[in-house]
Every structure is written in structure tokens, then in C-alpha cells.
Amino acid sequence: xxxxxxxxxxxxxxxxxxxxxxxxxxxxxxxxxxxxxxxxxxxxxxxxxxxxxxxxxxxxxxxxxxxxxxxxxxxxxxxxxxxxxxxxxxxxxxxxxxxxxxxxxxxxxxxxxxxxxxxxxxxxxxxxxxxxxxxxxxxxxxxxxxxxxxxxxxxxxxxxxxxxxxxxxxxxxxxxxxxxxxxxxxxxxxxxxxxxxxxxxxxxxxxxxxxxxxxxxxxxxxxxxxxxxxxxxxxxxxxxxxxxxxxxxxxxxxxxxxxxxxxxxxxxxxxxxxxxxxxxxxxxxxxxxxxxxxxxxxxxxxxxxxxxxxxxxxxxxxxxxxxxxxxxxxxxxxxxxxxxxxxxxxxxxxxxxxxxxxxxxxxxxxxxxxxxxxxxxxxxxxxxxxxxxxxxxxxxxxxxxxxxxxxxxxxxxxxxxxxxxxxxxxxxxxxxxxxxxxxxxxxxxxxxxxxxxxxxxxxxxxxxxxxxxxxxxxxxxxxxxxxxxxxxxxxxxxxxxxxxxxxxxxxxxxxxxxxxxxxxxxxxxxxxxxxxxxxxxxxxxxxxxxxxxxxxxxxxxxxxxxxxxxxxxxxxxxxxxxxxxxxxxxxxxxxxxxxxxxxxxxxxxxxxxxxxxxxxxxxxxxxxxxxxxxxxxxxxxxxxxxxxxxxxxxxxxxxxxxxxxxxxxxxxxxxxxxxxxxxxxxxxxxxxxxxxxxxxxxxxxxxxxxxxxxxxxxxxxxxxxxxxxxxxxxxxxxxxxxxxxxxxxxxxxxxxxxxxxxxxxxxxxxxxxxxxxxxxxxxx
Amino acid sequence: xxxxxxxxxxxxxxxxxxxxxxxxxxxxxxxxxxxxxxxxxxxxxxxxxxxxxxxxxxxxxxxxxxxxxxxxxxxxxxxxxxxxxxxxxxxxxxxxxxxxxxxxxxxxxxxxxxxxxxxxxxxxxxxxxxxxxxxxxxxxx
Numbered sequence: 001x002x003x004x005x006x007x008x009x010x011x012x013x014x015x016x017x018x019x020x021x022x023x024x025x026x027x028x029x030x031x032x033x034x035x036x037x038x039x040x041x042x043x044x045x046x047x048x049x050x051x052x053x054x055x056x057x058x059x060x061x062x063x064x065x066x067x068x069x070x071x072x073x074x075x076x077x078x079x080x081x082x083x084x085x086x087x088x089x090x091x092x093x094x095x096x097x098x099x100x101x102x103x104x105x106x107x108x109x110x111x112x113x114x115x116x117x118x119x120x121x122x123x124x125x126x127x128x129x130x131x132x133x134x135x136x137x138x139x140x141x142x143x144x145x146x147x148x149x150x151x152x153x154x155x156x157x158x159x160x161x162x163x164x165x166x167x168x169x170x171x172x173x174x175x176x177x178x179x180x181x182x183x184x185x186x187x188x189x190x191x192x193x194x195x196x197x198x199x200x201x202x203x204x205x206x207x208x209x210x211x212x213x214x215x216x217x218x219x220x221x222x223x224x225x226x227x228x229x230x231x232x233x234x235x236x237x238x239x240x241x242x243x244x245x246x247x248x249x250x251x252x253x254x255x256x257x258x259x260x261x262x263x264x265x266x267x268x269x270x271x272x273x274x275x276x277x278x279x280x281x282x283x284x285x286x287x288x289x290x291x292x293x294x295x296x297x298x299x300x301x302x303x304x305x306x307x308x309x310x311x312x313x314x315x316x317x318x319x320x321x322x323x324x325x326x327x328x329x330x331x332x333x334x335x336x337x338x339x340x341x342x343x344x345x346x347x348x349x350x351x352x353x354x355x356x357x358x359x360x361x362x363x364x365x366x367x368x369x370x371x372x373x374x375x376x377x378x379x380x381x382x383x384x385x386x387x388x389x390x391x392x393x394x395x396x397x398x399x400x401x402x403x404x405x406x407x408x409x410x411x412x413x414x415x416x417x418x419x420x421x422x423x424x425x426x427x428x429x430x431x432x433x434x435x436x437x438x439x440x441x442x443x444x445x446x447x448x449x450x451x452x453x454x455x456x457x458x459x460x461x462x463x464x465x466x467x468x469x470x471x472x473x474x475x476x477x478x479x480x481x482x483x484x485x486x487x488x489x490x491x492x493x494x495x496x497x498x499x500x501x502x503x504x505x506x507x508x509x510x511x512x513x514x515x516x517x518x519x520x521x522x523x524x525x526x527x528x529x530x531x532x533x534x535x536x537x538x539x540x541x542x543x544x545x546x547x548x549x550x551x552x553x554x555x556x557x558x559x560x561x562x563x564x565x566x567x568x569x570x571x572x573x574x575x576x577x578x579x580x581x582x583x584x585x586x587x588x589x590x591x592x593x594x595x596x597x598x599x600x601x602x603x604x605x606x607x608x609x610x611x612x613x614x615x616x617x618x619x620x621x622x623x624x625x626x627x628x629x630x631x632x633x634x635x636x637x638x639x640x641x642x643x644x645x646x647x648x649x650x651x652x653x654x655x656x657x658x659x660x661x662x663x664x665x666x667x668x669x670x671x672x673x674x675x676x677x678x679x680x681x682x683x684x685x686x687x688x689x690x691x692x693x694x695x696x697x698x699x700x701x702x703x704x705x706x707x708x709x710x711x712x713x714x715x716x717x718x719x720x721x722x723x724x725x726x727x728x729x730x731x732x733x734x735x736x737x738x739x740x741x742x743x744x745x746x747x748x749x750x751x752x753x754x755x756x757x758x759x760x761x762x763x764x765x766x767x768x769x770x771x772x773x774x775x776x777x778x779x780x
Numbered sequence: 781x782x783x784x785x786x787x788x789x790x791x792x793x794x795x796x797x798x799x800x801x802x803x804x805x806x807x808x809x810x811x812x813x814x815x816x817x818x819x820x821x822x823x824x825x826x827x828x829x830x831x832x833x834x835x836x837x838x839x840x841x842x843x844x845x846x847x848x849x850x851x852x853x854x855x856x857x858x859x860x861x862x863x864x865x866x867x868x869x870x871x872x873x874x875x876x877x878x879x880x881x882x883x884x885x886x887x888x889x890x891x892x893x894x895x896x897x898x899x900x901x902x903x904x905x906x907x908x909x910x911x912x913x914x915x916x917x918x919x920x921x
Contacts, residue, residue, distance in 0.1 A: 079878065083876055117875075118875065119846075120885065121872055121882075195868075195872065198876055201877075202873060
């Protein structure tokens with residue numbers, strides 16, 4: 001995968017950038033990034049839009065306020081000017097008529113003609129040059145220096161300062177024009193008086209709110225009247241110039257000002273009136289004008305916040321769901337991968353020990369062989385088979401066997417290097433692969449290590465076991481250049497090790513190979529051996545320990561192979577056990593032994609007991625009793641003389657059945673002995689349950705009985721046990737006089753072994769007996 | 781000062797008495813006027829300048845009294861439920877904004893009787909003592 005990419009990079013230098021970009025893009029669509037990004041983006045849009053909207057509304061609101069202020073000012077100006085003109089018209093009209101009639105009459109006439117302003121609001125008076133009222137629409141009107149002083153010097157309309165009438169009432173404004181006599185001298189004033197509030201009665205709270213401003217200001221800086229909400233004020237001193245700043249708002253004659261009346265900021269419009277010494281001021285409270293805006297702003301912000309929360313919640317939810325989905329997907333993938341790993345492990349490993357199995361080992365071996373070939377190296381293949389494992393497995397059960405196998409596999413693993421491979425082929429068979437070997441001599445230390453590791457005792461169920469292993473070694477490429485050949489070579493070497501007495505390692509050699517090739521034809525020749533009469537019985541004597549008298553004989557099977565010569569039973573009995581040939585062979589042994597015994601008796605020899613070995617399979621064969629009876633009746637031998645020897649393991653396999661068979665055998669009068677006693681781990685306590693006549697101590701104990709305290713202890717214990725159970729005790733494999741003496745002092749009943757004789761054919765045996773009895777006769 | 785308060789007090793008491801005695805001030809029209817009856821709202825609208833023609837198209841010309849008179853105060857209190865100051869503010873605004881002119885006012889009850897009887901479509905109010913043959917009292921409901 002990396003190679004094509006490398007090629008592509010050479011071809012197109014921009015690829016790394018593109019790969020980076022694509023990786024970046026890939027990261028971008030990952031849920032946490034994607035949803036956070038989207039959320040931030042949408043949030044940004046929402047808030048920018050909201051703030052923008054608010055800013056626009058703000059501008060619009062300011063503009064609206066300015067427009068309203070300007071409009072209101074225009075209207076107000078027009079209203080004020082009209083009111084003033086009406087007043088001025090009245091002044092002029094009265095002044096005009098004064099020349100034709102007395103003042104009071106003039107006023108009455110004008111009133112009658114409805115030419116005066118409504119008397120409800122307006123008072124029209126005439127004063128003389130001193131200021132005393134000489135005529136008025138309202139009685140008790142008093143003149144005022146306020147306007148009089150102005151009218152004396154001013155030719156136009158004068159506007160008095162706001163004055164409260166004597167006594168009580170609202171502040172009033174007076175407007176006056178001077179009257180001149182015929183000589184042009186000041187002769188009095190025509191005055192129109194009206195309540196100051198009249199000029200701010202147009203205040204409309206719907207337009208100006210509660211904090212707006214309407215004001216009429218004199219150019220002299222004295223406010224004539226002003227109104228804010230329902231509050232009116234008259235006579236304040238105003239900074240007149242400040243009403244007309246240079247700057248204007250939004251191209252309109254509107255300014256933002258803190259007016260002189262109070263501290264309220266207002267959109268303010270001030271206009272000087274044409275031809276009157278007055279100005280109007282209109283103000284719109286900024287706070288009130290923008291109050292709807294503030295409410296709107298709050299609404300917008302609340303909506304944006306709500307939308308944001310909603311968005312975050314939705315994105316959070318989506319993100320969470322997506323994350324969970326991804327996690328679940330990842331979990332499923334991991335589970336699947338884990339399952340695949342487990343399946344693969346199961347397929348390629350041994351369940352019990354966890355070691356590679358045959359299939360995996362085959363792969364590893366092939367690979368190692370390839371490497372060895374490539375680097376011109378050797379490798380070693382070791383075939384291992386635990387000795388006597390089958391026995392343990394059969395007698396103690398599979399659980400114990402399994403535990404032993406696990407322990408052995410641990411030991412094997414710890415005996416080799418990390419780079420070496422141990423595998424279990426099945427049963428008690430293991431293989432070890434030692435790669436990178438240059439010489440055969442490098443293998444021996446490994447096999448030694450393995451042998452000693454396996455040999456150290458194992459404690460299971462409170463019992464101590466000693467195991468051993470037989471190892472066959474084969475080298476690649478010397479002993480095989482392909483897997484099959486190499487495996488076969490190692491297997492052959494292993495069998496060789498077994499034959500060489502177990503608990504050792506053997507290298508493969510060409511000779512071994514030919515042996516094993518012959519073994520392939522073994523089975524077919526074994527099948528023919530019976531009908532070809534190739535089996536022979538050899539006989540070995542049993543002597544009484546205390547007298548040295550020959551009291552019995554053991555019949556031993558031999559195969560006289562036409563090409564191989566004499567074949568020992570351990571070389572073909574396992575095969576015969578396996579294929580069932582052991583049953584007819586055993587039958588033949590029984591018949592032949594019985595017949596031989598009777599023959600010897602007929603020839604005048606004393607009656608000897610005849611021991612015959614029964615294999616496990618024979619022992620469990622249903623026809624056993626019939627076979628025994630047939631042999632006895634055919635030969636006419638006394639049943640007491642026949643002694644059947646059975647191995648411990650054969651009995652232990654199925655105890656209930658074994659007891660039944662043994663009872664039936666003894667019912668015939670036949671004797672029963674346990675062979676190889678002490679090797680089968682049988683529970684001594686069970687021994688008494690068996691109907692037995694004798695036990696035979698295994699030769700392996702006798703071998704060192706004199707030198708080894710352990711073996712002698714075992715031997716003594718067996719003898720004691722046999723005695724206490726009332727059994728005859730026989731020692732096998734006796735090779736020396738010391739051993740005989742030892743057995744004699746321990747009161748062992750009988751013995752057999754090379755010390756007396758080797759197993760031999762019938763005629764040799766009977767000659768030996770004759771000699772022996774001749775030699776023995778002198779001694780009692 | 782005390783005397784004014786007493787007057788005011790009496791007038792209030794009087795006002796209540798009149799109110800309970802079912803109207804001392806009466807609304808009048810010329811003898812031959814087709815107007816038979818008016819609602820209280822109509823009277824109110826006429827005197828606030830909102831109504832210049834009745835629903836049948838007959839014009840109405842209200843005649844007012846001077847604002848200082850007792851009959852004036854009683855009339856506005858009784859028929860319009862408003863004080864002289866409120867009436868004044870009302871007209872001040874209307875005049876200032878150019879939306880109306882107050883009714884023509886005459887000096888006293890007898891002047892009202894004269895003015896109403898001499899003016900076509902006139903309507904006025906006065907003390908019942910001043911009602912004469914030229915006038916007809918209008919029922920106000």
C-alpha cells in the first residue's frame with residue numbers, strides 16, 4: 001500500500017498537499033468537529049444578524065425620532081406663528097380703531113362684530129401713556145411695566161415676561177403695541193393678555209411622550225412657557241445661544257441636547273420665529289423615543305439567545321447521537337476483529353496448552369525451512385513423546401493427564417529460547433523447532449535441558465510423579481528437505497529413542513529410516529504371523545526364594561520373523577493391541593502354554609505352574625473365559641497350574657468389570673497375579689478389593705534394590721503389602737546373587753530373572769530344568 | 781378669601797341639590813325650533829365644539845355664558861361633568877391648534893334668553909326663572 005503511494009508522489013508532487021487536505025477534510029466531517037463547527041457557524045450567523053438588526057433598528061429609531069421632532073417642530077412653529085399673528089392682528093385692529101372712538105367703545109364694537117379673540121382666553125386692554133388701563137374686555141385688568149417699558153421704545157409687537165395675575169391664577173403673557181398720538185408721541189399700549197399655557201396646550205403626549213418638551217423662548221433668553229408632560233414652567237432663564245448648535249443630526253435641524261429646563265437628553269429642534277422676538281423649542285426624550293427600541297432589542301436578544309440554546313441543544317444531541325453511533329460502530333468492529341482473532345487463535349492453537357497446533361506448526365516449519373534455505377542455515381526438528389503418559393492418563397483420569405500436559409508444555413517452553421517454537425501435535429506428542437542451527441552439537445544441550453526439565457518431579461493431587469520423555473531429532477536439510485520427510489525422520493528418531501529405553505534423545509540416522517520403513521510392513525506381516533506359525537513361546541523359570549526350587553514358569557511371546565529374525569514383544573504387542581490381533585494371538589499363547597505344560601508333565605517332569613501374560617485388551621475381551629476354559633480342557637491341564645498375569649493399568653481401567661472378570665477366572669481355579677506392580681500408580685488401598693493370588697514386583701525396582709534405598713524401600717513395602725493381604729510376592733528381573741539374598745532376607749516368595757535363566761525355547765528350557773533339578777538334588 | 785371659600789362651598793352644595801332636584805339649569809331653544817329633545821352627549825358635544833349639526837342635518841349654534849357666572853359653572857358641572865378650568869384648557873388647545881372656536885358668550889341669563897330667541901338654530905342654557913315665551917326648554921336625557 002505504501003509503495004503505490006510512493007510512486008504517485010514521485011509522479012505528482014502536489015499529492016502530499018492533496019492528501020493532507022483530504023485528511024483535513026476527513027477530520028472535518030468527524031462528528032465532534034462537524035457539529036461544533038456547524039454550531040459555531042450558525043451561532044455566528046444568528047448573532048451577527050441579530051446585532052446587525054439591532055444596529056439598524058437603532059439607526060431607524062433615531063431617525064424616526066429626529067423626523068418626529070422635526071415634524072412636530074414645524075407644526076408647532078406654524079401654530080405659534082398663527083396664534084401670534086392673530087394676536088398681532090387684534091392689536092393692530094384695536095390700535096387702528098382707537099383713532100375713531102373712545103377705547104371702551106372700540107372694544108365693545110369689535111366684540112359685537114366678533115372681531116376680538118374669544119374672551120374666554122384672551123383679554124384685550126388699552127392703557128394710557130402711564131400704563132393705566134383705560135379700557136378692557138375684562139374688568140379689573142391692571143397694566144404692567146413689564147410690556148410698557150418695551151412698548152415705549154419698541155415699534156413692533158412686544159412680548160412681556162410671564163406674570164402671575166394679582167391674587168391667583170395661571171401665569172399670563174402679554175403682547176403689546178404702542179399707541180402714538182397725532183404728534184407721534186407714545187400715548188399708550190394696546191395689550192392682549194393670554195394664559196402662558198395656551199402656547200403649550202398643543203402638547204400631545206402621544207407624540208411627545210411624558211418627557212417631551214414644547215417651549216416658547218424669548219430672544220432675550222427668558223423662557224416664556226415650557227411644558228413637559230403635564231408640568232408647565234414659565235420664566236426660566238435659558239442659554240439661548242446653546243439652543244442653536246452648529247451640528248445637526250442626520251441632515252435635519254435636530255440636535256441631541258440636554259435642555260436647559262431639566263437634565264433630560266432630547267432630540268431637540270429650536271427655531272427662531274420670523275418677525276417675532278421669540279423662538280420655539282421642541283424636544284423628544286431620547287429615553288422615551290428609544291424605549292420601544294430597547295424593548296425590541298431585548299426581544300431580539302432573547303430570541304437569539306433562545307435560538308442559540310436550541311441550536312446548541314440540537315447540535316449537542318445530534319453530536320451525542322452521532323458519537324454514540326460511532327462508538328457503537330467501533331465497538332462492533334472491535335468485537336468482530338476480536339472474534340476473528342479468537343477464531344484464528346483457536347484454529348491455530350492447541351486448546352489445552354495454548355501452544356501452536358499441528359496446522360500452525362506446519363506453516364512455521366515451512367517458513368523456517370525457507371529461511372534456512374535462503375540463508376544457508378540448518379534447523380533442528382525435535383519430536384517428543386512423553387513416556388508412560390498413556391498409563392497415567394488411563395489410571396488417574398484425563399483431568400490429571402491434562403494438567404500434566406499443561407505442566408509439561410510450560411516446562412518445554414521454558415527450556416528453549418524465545419525464537420524456538422514448541423507445538424503440540426496431539427496426545428502426548430510435542431514438536432520443537434530450533435531455527436538457525438549450524439551444527440548437530442548445538443542440539444544436544446537443548447535436548448539435555450528438556451530431558452532434565454521433564455524429569456523433575458510433578459506434584460498432582462498430593463502425589464509426586466516422575467515423567468520422562470523420548471526425543472527424536474532431525475536436521476534440515478540433512479535428514480529431509482521437505483516438511484513431510486523431516487517430520488518422518490524426527491518421528492523415526494523418536495521411536496528409536498523409545499526403543500533405546502526411553503528418557504533419552506536420539507538423532508535420526510539412515511539406519512533408523514530403514515527400520516521404520518520395515519515397520520510399515522509390520523502390520524501386514526503380523527497379520528500373517530499366526531497362520532504362518534511364526535510365533536514362538538519362550539519360557540523363564542520362577543524359583544522359590546527360600547529353597548531355590550523351580551516351581552513355575554512364565555511363558556513369553558516371541559515372533560520369529562522370516563526376515564527380521566526374532567522380534568521382541570514390545571515391538572509388536574502395542575501394534576497388536578491397537579488392531580485387535582492381540583486377542584487371537586493371546587488365545588494361541590494360552591493354548592500353546594497349556595499344551596506345553598501338560599507335555600512336560602507327561603514327559604515325567606514335576607508339575608510347574610504356568611504363567612501367561614494377558615494384555616489389557618485381552619483382559620477386557622468377552623471371550624476370555626471361554627478361551628481359558630477351552631485351553632484348559634483341550635490340554636487337560638489342572639486349572640491351579642495356570643497363572644494369569646495382568647498389568648495394573650489393565651485392571652484399573654474399569655475396576656468393577658475387572659473385579660468381575662477376576663472373580664470368574666478364580667472361580668475356574670485359575671490363579672491371578674498383578675504384573676509390573678509398583679509402576680502403575682494404582683491406589684494401594686484398592687488392591688484388597690481385587691481377588692488376587694500374587695503380585696509381581698517390577699524389575700525396575702529390583703535392578704537397584706541393593707544400592708538404592710528408595711527402590712529397596714518400595715520393594716520392602718510391596719512385600720509387606722503382599723504379605724498382609726495374604727498374597728504371594730514375586731520379584732521380576734533378578735540379575736544377581738545379592739539381589740536373591742536380599743529378597744530371601746525380606747521373605748519374598750518367588751523370583752525370576754537373568755540370574756537364573758534367560759527366556760528360552762521349550763526344549764532348552766526343559767533341558768535346563770533337568771540340569772537344575774539334578775544340580776539341586778544334592779542340596780536340600 | 782374665606783368668603784370665596786364659602787361661596788365655593790355653597791355652590792358645591794347647591795350643585796348637588798340641583799343635581800338631585802333634577803336640574804335647575806335648563807337647556808333652551810327658540811320657541812319654533814324643531815329640536816324637541818337632546819341627549820346629554822349631544823349637549824356635551826355641542827358645547828365642546830364637536831357637534832355643529834344634529835343627525836337630521838339641523839345646524840346648532842350654542843350660546844355660552846361668561847365663565848365666571850354661577851349658571852355657567854352649574855351648567856358645565858351638571859351637563860358636562862367638567863370644571864371651568866377643564867373647559868378653558870379644552871378650548872385653549874382647540875384654539876391654539878386651530879381646530880375650533882368657543883361658542884359666543886353673552887353676559888347673563890337674560891342675555892342668553894335674548895340671544896337664543898333671536899338666533900336661528902340657537903341653543904342655550906339658563907336659570908329656569910329666565911325662561912319665557914320665546915323659548916322652549918329642551919328635554920335632556
